[in-house]
Amino acid sequence: MREGGKSQGQTMKKTERKKLEKKIAAEIKEVKGRIAVLEEAAKLLSNEGSVRRLSLRELIKAKSAGEGELRAAKVRCNKLERASKKIDDPDFGTCFFCERVIPFERLLEMPETTRCVNCEDK
Numbered sequence: 001m002r003e004g005g006k007s008q009g010q011t012m013k014k015t016e017r018k019k020l021e022k023k024i025a026a027e028i029k030e031v032k033g034r035i036a037v038l039e040e041a042a043k044l045l046s047n048e049g050s051v052r053r054l055s056l057r058e059l060i061k062a063k064s065a066g067e068g069e070l071r072a073a074k075v076r077c078n079k080l081e082r083a084s085k086k087i088d089d090p091d092f093g094t095c096f097f098c099e100r101v102i103p104f105e106r107l108l109e110m111p112e113t114t115r116c117v118n119c120e121d122k
């Protein structure tokens with residue numbers, strides 16, 4: 001038995017890290033674009049001239065839906081930016097709760113996650 005050797009699969013491979021880095025950058029770009037669109041839509045909604053066709057009720061509904069989406073987009077943007085700063089940390093890609101390695105496929109799907117699937121459900 002060999003001891004002191006690095007166990008395979010514990011840390012992310014360089015190529016994986018690079019791939020993830022690109023993915024995060026692309027997601028940030030996308031979510032920022034979404035934020036810009038939502039902010040523009042909110043402005044238009046606030047402008048009475050452009051919403052004359054909507055009833056007050058519809059207007060309120062549209063506004064709160066837009067605000068909720070905008071808030072969610074901003075939260076995601078922050079998380080992604082945090083992930084992009086942390087990507088070079090040795091513990092990046094490990095679960096915040098159980099400290100197990102988060103599968104690369106999961107990270108690629110949601111780079112902003114800090115939890116593994118098991119801990120996500122809790």
Ligand SMILES: [Zn+2]
Pocket residue numbers: 095096097098099100115116117118119120
């Ligand atoms: Zn976990």
